[in-house]
Amino acid sequence: MTDITNVPLDQDTLETIDPLGLDAWRELPIRQQPNWPDADAVRRVTDELSGLPPLVFAGEVDRLRDRIAQAAAGDAFVLQGGDCAETFEGATADKIRARVRTILQMAVVLTYGASLPVIKMGRMAGQFAKPRSKDTETRGDETLDAYRGDIVNGFDFTSESRTPDPQRILRGYHMAASTLNLVRGFTTGGFADLREVHDWNRGFARNPAMARYEALAAEIDRAVRFMEACGADFHALRDVEFYVGHEGLLMDYERPLTRIDSRTATPYDTSAHFIWIGERTRDLDEAHVEFFSRIRNPIGVKLGPSTTPETMRGLIEKLDPEREPGRLTFITRMGAGKIREALPPLLEAIKQTDATPLWITDPMHGNGITTPNGYKSRRFDDVVDEVKGFFEAHRAAGTHPGGIHIELTGDDVTECLGGAEEIDEAALETRYESLCDPRLNHMQSLELAFLVAEQLRGS
Ligand SMILES: O=C[C@H](O)[C@H](O)COP(=O)(O)O
Numbered sequence: 001m002t003d004i005t006n007v008p009l010d011q012d013t014l015e016t017i018d019p020l021g022l023d024a025w026r027e028l029p030i031r032q033q034p035n036w037p038d039a040d041a042v043r044r045v046t047d048e049l050s051g052l053p054p055l056v057f058a059g060e061v062d063r064l065r066d067r068i069a070q071a072a073a074g075d076a077f078v079l080q081g082g083d084c085a086e087t088f089e090g091a092t093a094d095k096i097r098a099r100v101r102t103i104l105q106m107a108v109v110l111t112y113g114a115s116l117p118v119i120k121m122g123r124m125a126g127q128f129a130k131p132r133s134k135d136t137e138t139r140g141d142e143t144l145d146a147y148r149g150d151i152v153n154g155f156d157f158t159s160e161s162r163t164p165d166p167q168r169i170l171r172g173y174h175m176a177a178s179t180l181n182l183v184r185g186f187t188t189g190g191f192a193d194l195r196e197v198h199d200w201n202r203g204f205a206r207n208p209a210m211a212r213y214e215a216l217a218a219e220i221d222r223a224v225r226f227m228e229a230c231g232a233d234f235h236a237l238r239d240v241e242f243y244v245g246h247e248g249l250l251m252d253y254e255r256p257l258t259r260i261d262s263r264t265a266t267p268y269d270t271s272a273h274f275i276w277i278g279e280r281t282r283d284l285d286e287a288h289v290e291f292f293s294r295i296r297n298p299i300g301v302k303l304g305p306s307t308t309p310e311t312m313r314g315l316i317e318k319l320d321p322e323r324e325p326g327r328l329t330f331i332t333r334m335g336a337g338k339i340r341e342a343l344p345p346l347l348e349a350i351k352q353t354d355a356t357p358l359w360i361t362d363p364m365h366g367n368g369i370t371t372p373n374g375y376k377s378r379r380f381d382d383v384v385d386e387v388k389g390f391f392e393a394h395r396a397a398g399t400h401p402g403g404i405h406i407e408l409t410g411d412d413v414t415e416c417l418g419g420a421e422e423i424d425e426a427a428l429e430t431r432y433e434s435l436c437d438p439r440l441n442h443m444q445s446l447e448l449a450f451l452v453a454e455q456l457r458g459s
């Protein structure tokens with residue numbers, strides 16, 4: 001853990017110089033921050049970042065909060081997806097297009113399955129910082145800093161590349177800005193036309209490996225044609241609301257991008273519409289929860305299998321004291337083997353409170369394995385099983401299963417095992433590109449969407 005606490009100041013002084021408490025986190029323990037070698041260089045960068053334009057606007061953030069409130073009430077479903085770790089090299093038009101396309105395709109299938117609006121959100125345009133299990137990595141007799149994401153250091157195993165470089169923070173900001181710009185272009189410029197997006201799904205279901213989904217794809221097809229025959233204005237439907245979110249981890253990025261909204265005089269973290277706090281940094285008495293309790297964005301918190309009802313209640317008190325609809329999302333990542341025991345007590349406990357968080361399943365992070373040939377992977381079947389466990393638990397408790405959070409790519413990588421294409425351990429060697437955790441590829445993502453749609457129809 002890195003202590004980046006400043007010289008402690010007394011409470012009165014703090015309240016005078018920081019009335020909104022946006023720097024109170026600096027007095028608290030903090031995890032998962034880089035050991036920047038040059039504090040002055042970091043200060044110069046954060047000063048510069050503080051003066052750069054916001055990436056998102058407070059009004060959009062408010063709209064997302066309303067949408068999340070809808071989902072929490074069971075009237076919408078959230079789809080969050082994107083890379084485990086976005087890279088600077090991967091911020092190309094082709095890769096961004098493929099990811100957006102995958103999310104839009106999944107959304108069509110889920111919309112049909114749920115008969116509800118699907119709120120589309122990329123793990124994109126800022127998902128550059130990674131928490132790690134270990135601060136260092138050893139290869140042979142050399143030990144270097146662990147790779148913490150492109151916004152901190154490089155992946156190459158050399159001392160130069162692994163040394164945290166604050167200039168990367170600025171590069172991350174510019175990469176996020178250009179990614180978001182393209183995402184906005186795609187989702188408002190015709191690329192999201194429902195007829196075309198569904199046409200891609202039809203092609204997918206005709207693939208012999210995916211034949212199981214043909215019937216559902218054909219049903220969606222009929223529905224789209226029915227809408228067309230009824231005179232639906234597909235031109236108006238070409239534009240979709242698309243939001244971005246990432247883990248709020250690197251405080252030297254999130255704090256300078258936090259700005260006071262001129263309409264309401266309240267602080268918004270303008271690095272993304274949605275920010276989540278990771279499983280490793282959600283301690284109630286530490287810096288991340290403190291900081292994100294002060295901002296107006298909708299906040300997610302990852303909940304692993306050891307989360308107790310008491311911790312959950314503490315998070316609600318700290319992050320959503322006003323019980324504001326849409327403010328708080330719990331993203332459970334329990335693991336397929338644990339969700340059926342670990343989630344029900346939380347759902348029973350939530351019913352005893354006046355809180356109405358949105359519940360989303362992240363079926364990726366509790367299902368990591370390392371294969372005998374040395375790859376970090378996940379079994380598609382475990383991912384599906386955790387999703388099923390999530391729906392089962394919510395059905396039994398009478399609460400709403402409100403969304404899914406997936407690490408995915410639009411490319412044909414081979415990082416997760418199984419799926420209809422039956423990716424096996426040997427295949428992992430052919431196209432494993434993630435610099436951190438394994439993602440579902442394009443086909444696996446669509447397959448999951450069809451399976452979730454089946455669950456939604458049954459719920
Ligand atoms: O994406 C999540 C974490 O950053 C990742 O699982 C950490 O991986 P590690 O255990 O290899 O550090």
Ligand SMILES: C=C(OP(=O)(O)O)C(=O)O
Pocket residue numbers: 084131247277278279280302333365
């Ligand atoms: C690190 C992540 O997840 P978790 O906090 O659930 O481990 C992540 O989503 O990238």
